[in-house]
Amino acid sequence: MLATIFSATDARRSSMRIVTLGIGAIVTILLGAALLLFVNLPDANAFNARVEALFVENASLTSGEDIRLLEILAQSGTSFSDVLASYRSIIFVLLVFATALLVACLVFLVALVTVNRRMSEIERAGIQVSSLLISREQRTVYLNNMEFKLTEAAIETLGILAEARMDEDVLSGAQIEAMISGRRPDDCDEAAGATRIKRLRDALGNQIVSELLVKTIARKGYMLSIDKDVIRMV
Incomplete structure (x- = not known):
């Protein structure tokens, strides 16, 4: 049980680490692409500078048609x-949108992998305890x-085990x-302690089996309370 808990914790930590590294890699790559793109874009005033150079270098262009041509340029x-x-604005918006989409895809992918791992752990563990009162x-x-009824001795044993579990202790x-x-x-x-554990397992285990597996039908008998399609006999 401890190994299952530790593996689930490690899985969550590794998932968070993967998400962090993935987001960092995506942002870094897109920032590099944006910088490269903006650096290689032509200067917005380059055309105006060439037209101005034409005015300066060709002082002989004084006719009306020449001046009109330069104005058009x-x-x-x-x-x-x-x-x-x-x-530039459109490219910037598209890059931001692409970053958001890639980050969302990465988060959803990691979440899906985490859920699949969790479901596999639940299938292996059988009953997944979400609350114990x-x-x-x-x-x-x-x-x-x-709800399960136990004897006073079994309740004491279970209570001691619960307190030890909250303190991360293992009791002999x-x-x-x-x-x-x-x-x-x-x-x-x-x-003596092992006998108490055995009695607790027997008392609680029998009731769990009755609740989850073997169903009692009044005045008729007993049957398994599971889907018939999941049964395999070899």
Whole structure:
């Protein structure tokens, strides 16, 4: 059980690490592509500069037609500058949109892989405990949404195991017997604690099997409470 918990924790950590590295790689690649693209784009004022050079270098262009031609060229340069500026804005928006899409795809992919791993762990584990409530007064255990009645000794054993689990402790049979009986662990027998664990397993296990597997039909008999399509006999 501890190995399953640790593997799930490691899987979550590795998934977060993959997401972080993937997002960083995507942002870095797109930033590099954006910088390369913007650097290689022509200068928006290059055309206007060439037209201005024509005015300066050709002082003989004084006729009305020549001046009109140069004015048309200047207007074309201004239009080219405006179009190029709009292209820069469009390219920037597209790069931001592409970054968002790639990051979202990466997150969804990692989430899908994590869910598949989790489902595989649940299938291997059988019953996945999502909540455990122990009522000592009523001698009742609420496992997920199922209610089980236990003896006072079984409730004490389960309560001690639950407290030890919250403290990340592993108890030996002698320690369990000592905590229940109030004696020193050195004065307790390992077999006594093991017997308490066996009785707890028998009492709780029988009820879980009755709840999940073997169903009692009043005045008729018994049957398995599972889908017939999942049964395989070899």
